[in-house]
Amino acid sequence: MGWNTLDDIALAGKVVLCRVDVNVPMDGDTVTDTTRIDKIVPTVSDILTKGGKPVLLAHFDRPKGKVVPEMSLKRILPALEAALGRKVVFGADCVGEAAAAAIAAAGPGEVVLLENTRFHPGEEKNDPALAAEIAKLGDVYVNDAFSAAHRAHASTEGVARLLPKAAGRLMEAELRALDAALGSPKRPVMAVVGGAKVSTKLELLSNLVAKVDNLVIGGGMANTFLVAQGIEVGKSLAERDMAGTAAEILEKAKAVGCRILLPVDVVVAREFKAGAASEIVVASACPADAMILDAGPETVARIRAVMGQCATLIWNGPLGAFEIPPFDQATNLAAEEAARLTRAGQLISVAGGGDTVAALNQAGAADSFTFISTAGGAFLEWMEGKDLPGVAALMA
Structure with a gap:
């Protein structure tokens, strides 16, 4: 390499x-x-x-x-x-x-x-x-x-x-794992990207749509993409001023043949606390006084189905408010499937980022992933397609 x-x-x-x-x-x-x-x-x-x-x-x-x-x-x-x-x-x-x-x-x-x-x-x-x-x-x-x-x-x-x-x-293992995930991966490739804000992961999303076959967008970011499609999301976390940018990413993905998976159903609640009363609705039917806090079971089923068709998975960020049950279900179920496929030898799975590691540990899936990166900023910048000075210097 x-x-x-x-x-x-x-x-x-x-x-x-x-x-x-x-x-x-x-x-x-x-x-x-x-x-x-x-x-x-x-x-x-x-x-x-x-x-x-x-x-x-x-x-x-x-x-x-x-x-x-x-x-x-x-x-x-x-x-x-x-x-x-x-x-x-x-x-x-x-x-x-x-x-x-x-x-x-x-x-x-x-x-x-x-x-x-x-x-x-x-x-x-x-x-x-x-x-x-x-x-x-x-x-x-x-x-x-x-x-x-x-x-x-x-x-x-x-x-x-x-x-x-x-x-x-450690550096050797990291670089080999990352090359296997995005450098010269076995295809099809799926990326799961979650998190609160589109604005913090713009470069990441723009780079990924050109490199992966399937891109799952979850967390608060997914709400911004729903808004970009004219869907009302009630009191959910969403960057409405980024809707235009989200629409551009959707168009770019369409042009390069990257399938984007957004929530088709969601878990909503009026309170953001453990054990809050919640309900499952289609993504376009979030009540005006409610918040989207997780992806729903139909969305998870679709993610798991596509994952089963892929050879490589790269994961950064949870699919919902995983810190607070019951809004950890989508992340847990998707992570469990990734772990099962990896154990079966059907999937190369690489994950990184602070929230990601915490979420996968919580789901009991981390130990089964092919590689878990403990690097934060370096992992994100690599996913964004940037050259890393410390790596480039080893090759000079």
Whole structure:
């Protein structure tokens, strides 16, 4: 695919600068979700097995180019050592004497974690001087942070242009999964796109209609598309000023042969709360005093039927207000079918985005998907068809 993996580059005796994403949620000094830390373990382990010394580069929070003690990566050291099962030497800076001393102090089988790259204003500016200072510390560069690949920063893009480079195991898996979903997918391809607003996913929708065979639009976005077709949606969330844009997307899809699936029936309620009284009506019959909060059973049946005819699925966003039952049914039922088809070997399923991961976990379907991306912005920008600087630098 145009980039090296850890299998393509010599690491024995080399200092390997490895960009990772360990920007984890914390409560005080306790990491509350170690997912991102756990996901870098295969790359770090492989570097060690191949005789390299892993030196981790990462950001934490948004210090905006200043040293902010509560945003120090030193806080995650215990969780990192627990996940890796080995000692991690901490460097009090990501450049200069402090970084070099930490690297020198690390013995065989030990890992180095350097301080928050964003403590330097040159990081987010992709300052060539900072990139050169970082590059001085190592022999090889490995990027294992797809979730930061949409940022052209010194540690994600600049350093990659100065050293022999490769994708880490997590980055490799992500890129292979994304290529299988949109780059060179098995057809037919279905995309499920949900969410509140059309305005936040315009580029995404415009790109997808040209690349997929079937596009399911759900959530609040679907209401805007219904409005574009002259359908009244009562008190539902809808961007009425975007109706013209939605109509243009419908026309574009028609021109390129992409079938768009919008709700044909909906679940409506007068209150937005758990257990609220609800009813199912055809999509064109939403009462004036009600809100559309989920797709109806006939819509779900159509989605599942088309899904069964497809070879590839890419999913971003829920079909309804999945956080509040009973308005999680459409998302749950569609996700369960995607999971079943994937387990049966009939479907390659790739999903990503914060709400998406939460919705698929809630449906009990996430573990059965072919690949779940934990990247937020990078996953969306890839779906929009944009070049990701951190990925492009690995191919340069």
